[in-house]
Amino acid sequence: MPVSPADGEDLARAVGAIYEDAEDALLQRLARALHEGIDLPGWAEDKLRTLSSLRHAVEQITAALQRDATGAITEAIRSSYRRGDRSAVADLMLPEGQRAAALRDLPNAAMADRLAAAAVAEQDPVYLRILRAITDTYRHVVARVSGGTLLGVTTRQQAAQRALDQFAARGITGFVDRAGRSWDMASYAEMAVRSATGRAAVQGHVDRLQDMGHELVIVSDAPLECQLCRPWEGEVLSLGGGFGAHTLHLTDARHDGVTRTVHVAGSLSEARAAGLFHPNCRHSVSAYLPGVSTRPQAPPHPGGATYEDTQQQRYLERQVRAWKRRQAAAFDDDARRRAGARIRDYQGRIRQLTAEKQLPRKSQREQIGRAR
Numbered sequence: 493m494p495v496s497p498a499d500g501e502d503l504a505r506a507v508g509a510i511y512e513d514a515e516d517a518l519l520q521r522l523a524r525a526l527h528e529g530i531d532l533p534g535w536a537e538d539k540l541r542t543l544s545s546l547r548h549a550v551e552q553i554t555a556a557l558q559r560d561a562t563g564a565i566t567e568a569i570r571s572s573y574r575r576g577d578r579s580a581v582a583d584l585m586l587p588e589g590q591r592a593a594a595l596r597d598l599p600n601a602a603m604a605d606r607l608a609a610a611a612v613a614e615q616d617p618v619y620l621r622i623l624r625a626i627t628d629t630y631r632h633v634v635a636r637v638s639g640g641t642l643l644g645v646t647t648r649q650q651a652a653q654r655a656l657d658q659f660a661a662r663g664i665t666g667f668v669d670r671a672g673r674s675w676d677m678a679s680y681a682e683m684a685v686r687s688a689t690g691r692a693a694v695q696g697h698v699d700r701l702q703d704m705g706h707e708l709v710i711v712s713d714a715p716l717e718c719q720l721c722r723p724w725e726g727e728v729l730s731l732g733g734g735f736g737a738h739t740l741h742l743t744d745a746r747h748d749g750v751t752r753t754v755h756v757a758g759s760l761s762e763a764r765a766a767g768l769f770h771p772n773c774r775h776s777v778s779a780y781l782p783g784v785s786t787r788p789q790a791p792p793h794p795g796g797a798t799y800e801d802t803q804q805q806r807y808l809e810r811q812v813r814a815w816k817r818r819q820a821a822a823f824d825d826d827a828r829r830r831a832g833a834r835i836r837d838y839q840g841r842i843r844q845l846t847a848e849k850q851l852p853r854k855s856q857r858e859q860i861g862r863a864r
């Protein structure tokens with residue numbers, strides 16, 4: 493059973509949904525704070541006086557988010573590590589008696605906790621940024637609406653909603669990954685957790701194989717686009733340090749006693765450094781048993797989906813997400829209903845695409861009305 497960074501995607505998605513819910517709750521709170529008393533004279537001055545109560549609410553939502561997310565991330569990493577471990581045991585095709593022994597905890601299972609702690613710490617910038625982003629937007633909207641001219645009540649409402657909509661369309665942004673790309677809060681959290689669950693799954697797999705005295709793995713063929721990994725497809729890699737490409741002569745004492753020549757393309761860490769298992773990688777590795785292993789074939793995609801189809805799906809999902817934020821930031825039922833119609837429209841297009849191409853749906857991402 494090969495192990496792939498993609499194995500943790502479902503867990504990362506569930507974590508991402510926690511951040512999306514929190515972001516919606518923050519936008520609702522922000523909209524409420526701005527809308528309160530908007531028909532009264534002295535609204536702008538009043539808004540600046542009551543900033544502290546918004547700040548307090550934001551801190552409470554953020555603290556709850558941090559608590560929920562920390563628990564969910566820790567569980568996701570541990571369970572990915574376990575999945576990797578179990579898949580290694582399956583790879584080795586052990587006789588019954590040895591299987592039970594192999595299913596005992598790994599001696600270095602503390603590794604999973606270390607990986608989880610690192611993944612949790614990676615989210616720290618998210619919590620720090622939230623308060624700043626919300627209060628900055630609040631001040632910005634108040635300044636824009638009250639700037640210069642005296643506006644009528646209706647106009648003031650419209651101007652505030654317009655300014656808030658611009659913010660909601662983007663979400664809480666400003667998260668930059670190591671590659672310099674900018675992300676919104678929930679996507680950033682999900683991306684970071686996805687990489688971490690992927691690392692944990694592969695680590696659990698590798699730790700188990702090494703614990704059982706196995707030093708070789710083989711890289712799969714991936715069905716959808718994965719340019720960075722192409723040089724490693726079907727190659728055998730060593731689990732030890734960086735040895736470069738080399739040839740081994742291995743005797744299979746357990747099965748046929750035949751000595752085989754195995755070309756090793758390098759170490760797993762070398763391959764990783766060169767791009768294997770980059771974020772969103774669809775490749776996998778499995779234990780390489782000379783004379784037994786064949787190159788693992790990832791099954792071709794049944795619906796004939798292409799890379800472009802998956803990108804189209806991501807695009808539609810981003811639209812759903814953006815309109816969900818607009819809905820959370822709406823001042824009145826009318827605006828909420830309009831946003832709801834757009835959400836349902838994009839959800840319908842996703843349903844159509846995923847049914848046609850047999851792509852997995854990311855339902856957690858699209859759900860509406862999930863209260864926090």
Ligand SMILES: [Zn+2]
Binds near residue numbers: 718769773
């Ligand atoms: Zn790949």
